[in-house]
Amino acid sequence: MLEPHIQLTDLHKSFEHKGQEPVIALDQVNLTIPKGEFLSLLGPSGCGKSTLLNIIAGLDKQTSGDITVNGKPIKGPGNDRIVVFQESGLFPWMSVLDNVMYGLLIKKVPKEEAKARAMKWLQKVHLAKFAHAQPHELSGGMKQRVAIARALVMDPEILLMDEPFAALDEQTRMVLHKELESLWRETKKTIIFVTHNIREAVILSDRILLMKTRPGGVKREYTVQASRPRQATDSVLVDLEGRILSELQLEMEKVLKEEFGDDYDFKKDQLHGNSDSHMGSDI
Amino acid sequence: MAILIAIWEAISKFEIFPAFMWPPLIIPNEPGGVTVMKTLINGLIDGQLLEATGQSLGRLIVGFVIAVILGTIIGFLIYKSELIDDTLGFFVSTLQSVPNIVWFPLAILWFGLGVESVLFIIILGATLSLSITLSTAFKSVPPLNIRVARTMGSKGFHLFRTVIFPASVPQFIAGLRVAWALAWRAVLAGELLGGSGGLGTLLDMGRSLQSMDLVFAIMIIIGVIGTIIDNFVFVKLERLVLRKRGIQVVK
Numbered sequence: 001m002l003e004p005h006i007q008l009t010d011l012h013k014s015f016e017h018k019g020q021e022p023v024i025a026l027d028q029v030n031l032t033i034p035k036g037e038f039l040s041l042l043g044p045s046g047c048g049k050s051t052l053l054n055i056i057a058g059l060d061k062q063t064s065g066d067i068t069v070n071g072k073p074i075k076g077p078g079n080d081r082i083v084v085f086q087e088s089g090l091f092p093w094m095s096v097l098d099n100v101m102y103g104l105l106i107k108k109v110p111k112e113e114a115k116a117r118a119m120k121w122l123q124k125v126h127l128a129k130f131a132h133a134q135p136h137e138l139s140g141g142m143k144q145r146v147a148i149a150r151a152l153v154m155d156p157e158i159l160l161m162d163e164p165f166a167a168l169d170e171q172t173r174m175v176l177h178k179e180l181e182s183l184w185r186e187t188k189k190t191i192i193f194v195t196h197n198i199r200e201a202v203i204l205s206d207r208i209l210l211m212k213t214r215p216g217g218v219k220r221e222y223t224v225q226a227s228r229p230r231q232a233t234d235s236v237l238v239d240l241e242g243r244i245l246s247e248l249q250l251e252m253e254k255v256l257k258e259e260f261g262d263d264y265d266f267k268k269d270q271l272h273g274n275s276d277s278h279m280g281s282d283i
Numbered sequence: 284m285a286i287l288i289a290i291w292e293a294i295s296k297f298e299i300f301p302a303f304m305w306p307p308l309i310i311p312n313e314p315g316g317v318t319v320m321k322t323l324i325n326g327l328i329d330g331q332l333l334e335a336t337g338q339s340l341g342r343l344i345v346g347f348v349i350a351v352i353l354g355t356i357i358g359f360l361i362y363k364s365e366l367i368d369d370t371l372g373f374f375v376s377t378l379q380s381v382p383n384i385v386w387f388p389l390a391i392l393w394f395g396l397g398v399e400s401v402l403f404i405i406i407l408g409a410t411l412s413l414s415i416t417l418s419t420a421f422k423s424v425p426p427l428n429i430r431v432a433r434t435m436g437s438k439g440f441h442l443f444r445t446v447i448f449p450a451s452v453p454q455f456i457a458g459l460r461v462a463w464a465l466a467w468r469a470v471l472a473g474e475l476l477g478g479s480g481g482l483g484t485l486l487d488m489g490r491s492l493q494s495m496d497l498v499f500a501i502m503i504i505i506g507v508i509g510t511i512i513d514n515f516v517f518v519k520l521e522r523l524v525l526r527k528r529g530i531q532v533v534k
Binding site: 057058059077078079081082083085087089091092093094102103106107134135136137150154160 | 425427428430431432433434435436437438441445446449450452527528529530
């Protein structure tokens with residue numbers, strides 16, 4: 001076992017709404033994340049996975065419980081933990097290069113050095129020739145690569161990714177999976193990756209936490225024992241994907257029943273879905 | 284344009300109105316008679332109009348600069364504190380619905396008939412308008428940009444300087460444009476009523492001397508200055524900023 005990097009103890013988070021019962025987003029979460037692990041938080045929306053990420057990032061505060069990084073409690077955001085969001089959030093008034101340099105200048109890195117380091121990272125995400133472009137000139141996938149470069153240039157110990165590829169098309173996402181995996185293998189950062197895409201979680205992670213809703217928390221834990229670099233066709237991955245899917249369906253059924261009432265039958269609906277997907281298969 | 288000028292000259296030539304009320308624009312009605320153009324050019328050459336224009340513009344710029352500083356501070360305070368928003372913010376938007384010339388009698392009582400009163404109403408009008416625009420602009424900065432900056436370690440004034448303010452620049456320029464127009468109106472109204480020199484006072488003098496050629500000459504100057512600044516400063520600036528950020532400008 002590697003040394004613990006992030007430690008969560010009895011972490012609890014609830015949101016209060018005026019005149020309503022508080023919604024429990026996270027209920028008594030205990031979690032140890034070793035250094036250099038690629039961990040995915042997987043689950044349907046509303047399972048508190050983004051909330052958990054935001055608490056680790058310091059952008060949100062837990063209601064109770066402890067969270068430590070390298071044994072020290074978290075007090076607000078810090079540049080040892082950088083977040084990559086679903087949208088790139090690039091500053092439209094800055095060039096691509098200035099966007100990547102932004103955090104370094106906060107860290108008081110001298111301007112010339114900051115520029116050199118930013119350029120190095122733009123090269124790693126294959127965008128060096130767009131350094132002086134404005135963000136609006138880039139495609140969605142390119143923007144997201146800039147956002148990753150902007151996070152990694154800070155050399156954070158921990159990279160927090162909140163559905164970073166969810167808004168991208170399938171091809172771009174596959175390319176970025178490869179790039180992210182090789183960047184991770186090269187830098188050995190601790191990565192916490194939030195996603196609702198099972199395949200994505202399986203392909204990228206060392207360990208997957210399947211999250212549950214109402215109350216939010218960890219339902220099951222899976223360790224992915226496949227060799228790297230990962231191949232999408234690896235039978236271990238395909239098998240695991242199937243296991244997680246069936247587990248997730250049980251969870252989804254619970255969510256949908258709560259939303260649409262008890263008479264909702266997920267299984268029946270799925271049957272319809274299957275017959276649809278076989279349409280034309282025997283032509 | 285040419286048609287308008289022709290109609291103007293025709294009205295003047297047929298003496299539908301007496302000449303002192305409707306002076307010719309370019310062609311004098313009798314040899315050596317007054318025209319608006321002649322008064323305009325002579326006024327510019329002998330410095331009377333130029334001096335008054337300078338005076339008015341000087342006040343405008345001083346008042347405007349002070350208003351921009353005050354407006355930014357108040358806008359920031361309203362954005363920053365909910366308490367200030369509920370109290371001062373409400374007060375500011377109430378005051379803003381009062382046309383600023385309404386303050387002039389009070390200004391005369393407080394500051395006397397002079398430059399101070401004119402400056403007072405310029406600053407008042409422009410500050411109020413700008414602080415409302417800015418507080419709204421600051422509040423509408425995309426939360427994602429703020430979260431990105433915070434995760435990189437930005438906070439406090441650094442966050443304001445590097446993210447919240449730059450993100451608000453397009454609205455800021457639009458706000459400046461409106462505030463500038465308000466200030467320009469306030470200068471002239473103040474000078475017209477307060478008699479403290481400048482184009483407004485000259486305008487009032489033109490009225491009392493029944494020399495409409497002077498009045499029209501001044502009106503031309505006022506219109507030209509307003510248009511030049513709006514088109515060549517603010518519109519250009521706005522286009523530049525929007526284009527840089529990839530926001531399409533609808534013409």
